[in-house]
Amino acid sequence: MQLRRKLRIISNRWKATPAYKRGMVYVLIGTVIFWEYVATQFPPYINDQVIYSIASVLLNVEGFLFALTTQVPKGNRKLAVAVGLLTILFSVLTISQAYFESIQLKYLSFLPTTQIFDSDVVLFVLFVGTYAVSVLT
Secondary structure, X not given: OHHHHHHHHHHHHHHHOXXXXXXXXXXXXXXXXXXXXXXXXXXXXXXXXXXXXXXXXXXXXHHHHHHHHHHOOHHHHHHHHHHHHHHHHHHHHHHHHHHHHHHXXXXXXXXXXXXXXXXXXXHHHHHHHHHHHHHXX
16 A cells, blocks of 8 residues: 555656656666666777777767757756767767877777777767757757
8 A cells, every 4th residue: 555655656746747857867767778788789899990980970970969959948958068068078088099099009909998988879879868858848
């Protein structure tokens, strides 16, 4: 009996939550699931040339979406801009580190750089999800 009552309270609170906040919860859950996918499916070492090639594409898409954040309603814009800036800076860090290791140090692959790249991909998914929820709600 007590459990049913608590579940009803949670259900009522969830229904009363604005669509924007509910959408952000879905984005966060989806990002965590995607993080698990990246952690289990990507190889432990990724060639630095592959990293800076893919990260450059991600950076282009992030820059394009960041430029379009002016189309997001003002109430939802702050979070989209903050996540966008974080994602862009992280992509620049990833590309810089992979280029440096590949050209200067002659590394083919380095585990910390691969982990940074994995995080960059997950941040990209978070940014796209945040942008989508901000525009659609």
